[in-house]
Amino acid sequence: MDDLRISGELLDFIGESPSMFHTAHNLSQRLEAAGFTRLRESEGWRLEPGRSYYVLRNNSSTLAFRIGEEVDARSCHFQICASHGDSPSFKVKSVGELAGPGGYLRLNVEAYGGGIDGSWLDRPLSLAGRVLVREGSRVVSRLFAPDRDLLLIPSVAIHMNRDVNKGMAFNRQVDLCPLLSAGELKRGALDALIADDLGVSPEQVLGRDLFLTNRQPGLVWGAEREFVSSPKLDDLQCAFVSLEALLASENPRTVSVLACFDNEEVGSGTKQGALSTFLRDVLLRVCLGLGGGNEDYLRAQARSFMVSCDNAHAVHPNHPELTDDENHAWLNQGIVVKEAANQAYTTDAFSRSLFAAICADAGVPVQAFANRSDSAGGSTLGNLSNMQMSMHAVDMGLPQLAMHSSFETAGVRDTAWALQALAAFYGTNVQIDEADAVTLG
Structure with missing residues (x-):
């Protein structure tokens, strides 16, 4: 083969x-x-x-x-x-936005499965899943996976955590909230972003099962092309x-x-x-x-x-x-x-x-x-x-x-x-x- x-x-x-x-x-x-x-x-x-x-x-x-x-x-x-x-991933909660501190807008997520938490930090991320949309008398399921990176979970700088290389235990409620905006977007932006991608109004978005996703393309690599990573x-x-x-x-x-x-x-x-x-x-x-x-x-x-x-x-x-x-x-x-x-x-x-x-x-x-x-x-x-x-x-x-x-x-x-x-x-x-x-x- x-x-x-x-x-x-x-x-x-x-x-x-x-x-x-x-x-x-x-x-x-x-x-x-x-x-x-x-x-x-x-x-x-x-x-x-x-x-x-x-x-x-x-x-x-x-x-x-x-x-x-x-x-x-x-x-x-x-x-x-x-x-x-x-x-394994992180699922966006029903009330999915965290406003602040300052002008930051983050997403409120919880772990789905037993993932390696640190592997999700400091890499561009996006969202994918399904959205339930009201269309007249019907509520229909739509796939959602925008073709762009929207989020990132930043590490704490080593200058602020000198012991980071001795091992890091992440608090999933505190340390793993992805950053969506530094101030340009306000609360309500998540459903507005979803609605815009799906071509509907934010009021039509009734429910969502959305997960963080790593859009980094998989690749074959190595001097002899022995490995596949994805x-x-x-x-x-x-x-x-x-x-x-x-x-x-x-x-x-x-x-x-x-x-x-x-x-x-x-x-x-x-x-x-x-x-x-x-x-x-x-x-x-x-x-x-x-x-x-x-x-x-x-x-x-x-x-x-x-x-x-x-x-x-x-x-x-x-x-x-x-x-x-x-x-x-x-x-x-x-x-x-x-x-x-x-x-x-x-x-x-x-x-x-x-x-x-x-x-x-x-x-x-x-x-x-x-x-x-x-x-x-x-x-x-x-x-x-x-x-x-x-x-x-x-x-x-x-x-x-x-x-x-x-x-x-x-x-x-x-x-x-x-x-x-x-x-x-x-x-x-x-x-x-x-x-x-x-x-x-």
């Missing part, structure tokens, strides 16, 4: 996805261009084998599926790649490769599913998160749409497999001691399968072996990751989605540095490795016999 070309396409995808709402819109446009038909949860569905469809929930989570030509209700099973479209690699790198793998593969004997959930960074416990009924609701309706019933759905679920796709930590060049001595990952050496004894990841011996066999057949190198036994690790969406729809699943990701920074780094080869692995997964007919055996057709 052309690693540099794929990295360029990844960066284009991320640049078009400054918020989770834009990610869902971006996915929708690319799916429609590939022939997928949109379905609405509030309407009746007519499904046909050989056709492709997608569904949105809250305009921030996306489920797409392709029904194989040979699939019927009795033979149905699902092969799913699940990622998330949100990233905002939101976690987890838009996995969302991108899942989409491209789905579009590049064909499998007449399964229902191939892409899930890109919102709110993973804050626990997934929303109507559009991985812990919601979204996946279960859609896949149940697929079984019903193929002429099956609840029994067929439960049988399909037992035969199904999920790849939970969320990035993994690479060994840090300055702090290798932070990772396990043996279960660790390196940039540009292949995808990562993540495992944890506390079940924070879905991987077990059965799912690892199944996925490793597919990757081996596809010629994709696989690395193993586990947390140090004396430190707590993170979790992701796979085990949460399994609380609503139980199936065999494996957690995989791409190795990266500076996870949850406003600007993250990965290896250029690994995006191509992941695309190759997930396309092979979608293209393989995975036939599961409980936890006894699996046949890869």
